[in-house]
Amino acid sequence: MTTQRPFVPPEPRIGVLGSYGGLNTGDEAILTCVLTCLRAHRPRARLVVFSRDAEHTRAHQPLADEALDWEGVPHRTLLETLSGLDLLVLGGGGILYDGEARRYLRLVRAAQLGGVRTFAYAVGAGPLREPDDREAVRTVLSAMDEVVVRDEESRLVLEEAGVERDVTVTADPALLLPPEPFTARMMAAEGVPAGARLVGMSVREPGRAAEHLNEGDYHALIAGVADFLVRRLDAHVVFVPMERQDVRHAHAVLSRMAAPDRGRILNGAYSPGQVLGLMRHLDLVVGMRLHFLIFAALSGLPVLPLPYAGKVFDFARRLGAPTLVGVAREQSGLLLAELDRLWDEFPQRRPELVARVRGLQDLARETGVRCGALLDDLDDLHGRAAQAPGPEREKSLLAVDEV
Template identity: 75%
Template sequence: MTHDQLQPTAPSDLRIGLLGSYGGCNTGDEAILKCIMSCLRAHRPDARLVVFSRNAEHTRLHQPQADEVVDWEGVPQKPVLDTLGSLDLLVLGGGGILYDGEARRYLRLVRAAHERGVPTFAYAVGAGPLRDADDREAVRAVLPEMTDVVVRDEESRLVLEEVGIERDLTVTADPALLLPPEPFTEQMMRHEGLPLDARLVGMSVREPGRAAEKLDEADYHALLADVADFLARRLEAHIVFVPMERQDVRHAHGVLSRMSAPDRGRILNNSYSPGEILGFMSHLDIVVGMRLHVVIFAALTGLPVLPLPYSGKVFDFARRTGAPALVGVAREQAGLLLAEVDRLWDEFPLRQDDLRNRVHGLQALARETCVRCGTLLDSLDGGTGGAQHAEHAHLSLAGPQARPA
């Protein structure tokens, strides 16, 4: 059963909270939020969706499915906690939020929901790296108390098991695999100064940081410049950098500055919705990507894509789609990387059907998360419009374990 086929139950006054890295910081996270809300709307069109946002103004403007938006960072906490206590369910995630420096912050609110008797559902979350003692302790204390925990990849399950989580962890796939594309028109292409009659190579870069701690900025800028120059020559193509966060623009300029043919490079300058970025992929011929959701969008579009695995989540997605999966992003790998992208271009016509089948399998797994969340919602009110929180705080759900795609 797909999320579109979930049958709505009787009208209810369910209040569902959504907590994640929402508020416009990252296009991939906004895609996840859009897909989760679409799932909940399909199952419970009358439920009230309450989004906990890092930038409430951005969320109100760009996520019209949200009924309420609550700032939760840098504000007095009593209104936030009061809102938590009014919920029938708190949905954590999805996306990569359980990592060093961040996990404890999200799980503080999840713990507060538990203290108020609110059931909680981890919606295809990502985990790792998790080495900080405080974050590991928060994970060990809070996740066993959650009503159900679904992770988006095997890497996340392994990270959580290493931390000491012994409860059942269901593996599905990233919610953004269910994102519908929106048109990226010829007028939008012209506005970006992009040619309509030339091959285009999409490229995605990101900043080093807690979620990408092994990246060396100068090293990978030079590496990607080599790849961009090679593809510009090999395919007589233009290189288009696709920023998913504001910081990506600076790193795109860093790669451009090291290219021998920077005139062949462009950076998308305007702000676009996740669906429009997905729609933009239809104009590309091949993608080389660091950002997970650029890689996902390319795979959804059926493009040849070379993931650059700066972290386990990208490596895991590469493995599940059958894409070349290099180990790390370092300048000494330039020869291997150029050989891989050259082979990918030549052999992709033979691999296209396999990619399509693998993506369909991952989309089916993403729908399993939606169905699982819908089952939990049904158990909470039985069609009566809401039940007592405490009776459901530790509800155990049975469901199929995901299999590798």
């Protein structure tokens, strides 16, 4: 009598597609957290990152088994790689916006047509007004196994674009990033004085994802905020670039300050974990970049978001932070009043901030649970196919390949 051996599912090949490759510290934080989650659920899975700079990803993402360029690569080559996947994970991060959405979704659609399961991992959406991008979003997201977005604003954007399916709202994957050391020696190398009160600031460039920013207005506004904090708190201001372009805009703000000698712009190249570790040196944070604000919140700092887009406004609301509307010079008085109130009241507010951050972290973990459930479903399909007798087994295996 032959004893049937228990079925052991094959280890899956999982692709991860996003704006990766060292272009943005926040996106790299997301990739680290997505890969960590996938590795925890499937320790021996083959993790393939589709990157905009594969060399950077290979050097900085040790959890990735492969990193492949997807821009400027022959379509046939990409199709061959996509067809060998069991699952393609889109995101996370804000990638579904005008001019970019259709580019990412072209790969997702190719995977779907090749029978690959697809999962949107806490993505961000908006603005979405271009007809081609809206059509791509409607078509591709409707065919995905599950769509998870990181905030309510993104869900509303997808609904307005015509997506008619269940969309789950969780939170940004970077809320699960662990800190790495940012030492006193590193601070000294950046010219930041020891023992001083420090305010962290983050600025960004205008563009498709920040279409309402006016350079002159917001540079002057933030310079005024920085000078106010220098006087009010006897502080030094540390500008933290999250993208290369941020450096130029930080210099533009510094040049408009009345006390530019009290400002420093970080020049080193740091990992997302190190930027998170930097937060322990700061006393207050004012910023535009979403992940700069997330890192500050994870560190329990008083945070004043400057909402240039819906995703920042949404995060401020969920955090219980002041929810200013937009970044414009006429808001200067309101902004300074909020800063005053935030600094004075933060000792009483801090327990609520900590509780809200924990709640957001629980939501961020839920995305991983949902993705893991899809992987378990794939195992069940393979298992049923392997256990089917004779010809039925061959039919089942063919059906699994066609899913």
